[in-house]
Structures are given as structure tokens and as C-alpha cells.
Amino acid sequence: MEDLTCFTKTMERLDDDIDAMRVRANAWANGDIAEIARLDYAERDEAxxxxxxxxxxxxxxxxxxxxxxxxRAGWLKAAEKSLAxxxxTFALLRMKDIAGPNSYLADLRAKGYTVESPK
Structure with a gap:
């Protein structure tokens, strides 16, 4: 596999992840969705x-x-069936699939569902 980019991004993440883990934990504990969305590792995940x-x-x-x-299509189909x-209903997703404009929840919003963020 051509996984050098993945390995490089993973090593970069490990170098600074201790501080980021603390920030993510505090954001999660405080329900700070904006902060959670800001702490995106899509670049590494994509690689x-x-x-x-x-x-x-x-x-x-x-x-x-x-x-x-x-x-993604399977999850959305199952979610719509469950909601109907x-x-x-309850679903478990990674944070990157919940927050942001390309999230699964954004797909539900685009289909006309009301999605409420934690307060």
C-alpha cells in the first residue's frame, strides 16, 4: 500500500496529540461543539x-x-427508517461524522430533518 502519507500524518498527530487530547476532553466535558468541530483530523483520516x-x-x-x-448511504437509510x-432512536458515530458541513447530520438536515446540537 501507498501508506507513507498516512504514517507521516499519524506521527505528526502523535507529536502534538497530548495537548489536543486535553483540549478535546475539555470540549467534550463542556459540550463545546464548536471546539470539537475545530479539532478536526480529517487530513490524517483522509490520508x-x-x-x-x-x-x-x-x-x-x-x-x-x-x-x-x-x-454513508447505508447509515442514512437506516437512520431514516429508524426515525420513521x-x-x-439512538445512533453512534465518530465526532467527525457528527460535526461540520460534511457530516452525516448535515445530510439529514439537507433532507429536511431538524437536527439539534447539545446546549
Whole structure:
């Protein structure tokens, strides 16, 4: 795999992650969604995801193709079904999938759902 970029981004994250962990923990404890959204590691996640999903193995294995898109579409379909069939529902997502303009919750908003952030 072409994973040097992933490795580099991971090492960079480890170098400064102790302070960032403290900031994330305080933001989480205080419900500071803006701060949580600001602490994004999408660059590292993207590099590592690309190393896997663009590898020769993924490119030649149909089950590994378009995994991100299929996972997102599957989650949204399941969420909509759950919201339609239940008075309350629960979902567990990574913070990067909750906060920000490209989040799963943004997809629900775009479909007309009301999404309330913690106070």
C-alpha cells in the first residue's frame, strides 16, 4: 500500500496529540461543539483512508470499492427508517461524522430533518 502519507500524518498527530487530547476532553466535558468541530483530523483520516481504499487490493476487490459511499448511504437509510418507525432512536458515530458541513447530520438536515446540537 501507498501508506507513507498516512504514517507521516499519524506521527505528526502523535507529536502534538497530548495537548489536543486535553483540549478535546475539555470540549467534550463542556459540550463545546464548536471546539470539537475545530479539532478536526480529517487530513490524517483522509490520508490513511486513501492508502487503504485506493490500494491495488481495493481496486481489484469489488466488495472494497466505494466503501465510504456505501457505508454513508447505508447509515442514512437506516437512520431514516429508524426515525420513521420509532418515537426515539439512538445512533453512534465518530465526532467527525457528527460535526461540520460534511457530516452525516448535515445530510439529514439537507433532507429536511431538524437536527439539534447539545446546549
Amino acid at each position: 490513511c483512508g486513501n492508502a487503504l481504499w485506493n490500494s491495488p487490493l481495493a481496486e481489484t476487490t469489488p466488495a472494497l470499492q466505494n466503501v465510504r459511499e456505501r457505508a 418507525n420509532n418515537t426515539s
